[in-house]
Amino acid sequence: MSIPPRSESTSARTRPTNNATEITVDLGQRSYPICIESSATGRPDESGFAGRLRAALGDCTHAIVIQDAAIATSAGQQILDSLAGEDIRISEIEVASGETSKSTDRLAELWSELLDCGADRRSVVIAVGGGVIGDLAGFAAATFTRGLRFVQVPTTLLAMVDSSVGGKTGINLPGGKNMVGAFWQPHLVWIDTDFLATLPRREYLSGLAEVIKYGVIEDAPFFDYLETNIAAILEREPQTTRHAISRSCQSKARVVADDERETTGRRAILNYGHTFAHAIEATAGYGVMLHGEAVAIGMQMAASLGVDLGLCSDELLRRQTALIQAAGLPRSWAEADPAKMVPVMAHDKKVAHGKLRFVLPQEIGSVGLIADVPQEKVVAAIRSWSDR
Amino acid sequence: MSIPPRSESTSARTRPTNNATEITVDLGQRSYPICIESSATGRPDESGFAGRLRAALGDCTHAIVIQDAAIATSAGQQILDSLAGEDIRISEIEVASGETSKSTDRLAELWSELLDCGADRRSVVIAVGGGVIGDLAGFAAATFTRGLRFVQVPTTLLAMVDSSVGGKTGINLPGGKNMVGAFWQPHLVWIDTDFLATLPRREYLSGLAEVIKYGVIEDAPFFDYLETNIAAILEREPQTTRHAISRSCQSKARVVADDERETTGRRAILNYGHTFAHAIEATAGYGVMLHGEAVAIGMQMAASLGVDLGLCSDELLRRQTALIQAAGLPRSWAEADPAKMVPVMAHDKKVAHGKLRFVLPQEIGSVGLIADVPQEKVVAAIRSWSDR
Secondary structure (H helix, E strand, O other): OOOOOOOOOOOOEEEEOOOOEEEEEOOHHHOEEEEEEOOOOOOOOOOOHHHHHHHHHOOOOEEEEEEEHHHOOOHHHHHHHHHOOOOOEEEEEEEOOOHHHOOHHHHHHHHHHHHHOOOOOOOEEEEEEOHHHHHHHHHHHHHEOOOOEEEEEEOOHHHHHHHOOOOEEEEEEOOEEEEEEEEOOOOEEEEEHHHHHHOOHHHHHHHHHHHHHHHHHHOHHHHHHHHHHHHHHHOOOHHHHHHHHHHHHHHHHHHHHHOOOOOOOHHHHHHOOHHHHHHHHHHHOEOOEOHHHHHHHHHHHHHHHHHHOOOOOHHHHHHHHHHHHHOOOOOOOOOOOHHHHHHHHHOOOOOEOOEOEEEEEEEOOEEEEEEOOOHHHHHHHHHHOOOO | OOOOOOOOOOOOEEEEOOOOEEEEEOOHHHOEEEEEEOOOOOOOOOOOHHHHHHHHHOOOOEEEEEEEHHHOOOHHHHHHHHHOOOOOEEEEEEEOOOHHHOOHHHHHHHHHHHHHOOOOOOOEEEEEEOHHHHHHHHHHHHHEOOOOEEEEEEOOHHHHHHHOOOOEEEEEEOOEEEEEEEEOOOOEEEEEHHHHHHOOHHHHHHHHHHHHHHHHHHOHHHHHHHHHHHHHHHOOOHHHHHHHHHHHHHHHHHHHHHOOOOOOOHHHHHHOOHHHHHHHHHHHOEOOEOHHHHHHHHHHHHHHHHHHOOOOOHHHHHHHHHHHHHOOOOOOOOOOOHHHHHHHHHOOOOOEOOEOEEEEEEEOOEEEEEEOOOHHHHHHHHHHOOOO
8 A cells, every 4th residue: 555645736835034944834725834933922013922813813803812721821912912912802711731632521521611701703713732632622623613814823832843834633532542533724924933931851752753754754864953952953943943844744744735635545654653652542541641742653663563574674773773872862661561562553444344454654754555564564663672 | 795696607507407406515615416306216227316316426436314303204214215225324313303402512422423433534424304403413514524525415394495505514512502513515415305294394494494594685587486486385396395495495506606604795685684683582581482473574574674774665665574474474572671672682693792683675676784783673664573
């Protein structure tokens, strides 16, 4: 089974400026800009958040800021301050940090809060926080009155490079992660690297796993760049960090533009390492391991499986392992148990009627979608990163 | 404020056959057929339900039949029987009749039931029942794994001519009807007039209100047809009933094709009588009055408002009143209270930031969208159908 190559006609358009990058996600009428900036949220001119919001939305008279309760005093306040001078009625809703907020109960409560604050079809939801906030607020926006406009303000590295771009929103069911949701594209993604200043180191590193992923799946020169510049990125040096975020968002925007609703197969490449990672997260118990940590280990398992199947070289695995280690991410998990993980993988919602498929590397910058992998090879790949 | 006229390029395509009509809702890649038949569900050839399902879906190996618990022994069983010879795994989920099933609690339960029956992205949801079942099951289909294919099998006249066509799905919040949902087009709408045989007379009449609406809003010859043939329709004579359903579905399909997501304004014409009707239903208490009964009274109030504003003639109101009476529908409601109804109307989700707008008749077959109607005129229109 093959993955459709990047199409010629669609691609992310990039406009670098002084200390900012603007990327356009090309989705026809649903196209939207990703602004990647530093220290720019409060700027009073058109380059600040309020100016970008005006440009992206045209009219906006009621905004509902849905924010992570834990960051209400930092990023959330910066966003609120930036809107203070605008002729916009502001409603504020706080959501507790953590995966448990992506529940049917919290969603139902959020719908009621939207009703209570007088949201109507002209209102705009602004999600300020990590992936949990973006996924939950985005799904509420997608469904309240059958669709409100929506702006993503990711405040974690993981959300900046992954969940805030591409339009996937949703919640968990007790029996499955992201089992319910909608494709709902934002009108604007606003990324200010200043928001990363207060992000705990472990969460920052977790985001780097997805950054490394883009290098492996479709951008070999970016993988080289990461090998050379990982130290500056770990220090959160603004220019290097912005570049890493931009290249990641460009990768994601290209893939999403080619396959908005996961129908052509192209979007599957974003799941490199994720089939293993979801099984790791589920068997570890949600929240024990950070998503990016599970993805790092999952990519190691996927690369080992690729080597075992003769799809890629040992050298690829060696380079990936070295970069993951240099980024301070785990490359193995002592408790990885194939007997627990394989059944979870068989229930992954991307499984077509029980057929296990894996995104596996061919060379740095290129992956393939492989069906019908023998189960003993999967077990061996899990084992190879559980006992060292 | 004006409503965009019917566009030249989009229209419903109709292919009448022997005792059936097939209408295509033109929505590009999301186009789908509406089959209007009599005694056809169990036919083993391509004209039966199973054959149409195969044609509409291509592949289908797992179908989840979500049906009204009250009709599980009639229409639901016919659908299940028709699929018995197919190589399709069938799951069955029953939902209690009535508006209370369109709740966040029942939705969350339904999502869990879909997970429990092993639904994945290749599964198909078949909703068998009235509008409540279609709206709830359709919204679950729209959101489970971010979207399952969906088939509508309406079993009430109201669902056949209105809710099953057009892709609106959703649930209620304690504070508002249809406040949460998604636009999610079905792959097939299957209408068999046999399902109407057991429909209680009051519910059947309720559906006729929406049928009459299509005549007023955009199909004057159909209004004439209804005036002439109302007796046969009341007797549920198959050919006349099929014709009335077909013309109604054609109207709806034309409007939906012009304005799938309620963005151009054209789709607003479907709300003729509905701003009043929603306020009638809300102040009467949901379930006290049937939707079509409230729509009949709402159309009377809208027509009176139109006469009062000089938009249409007394003659239009007279003809509409006569047809509504001939159809056995209420034309007034003694308890209609402007003091209660007007505040509800101001909270209608189609209100743009508090501005009251009404769809009002100009002549039979043509309506306009009127903004900024003086409140005293609205009050007078409500009063004119509360005290006679």
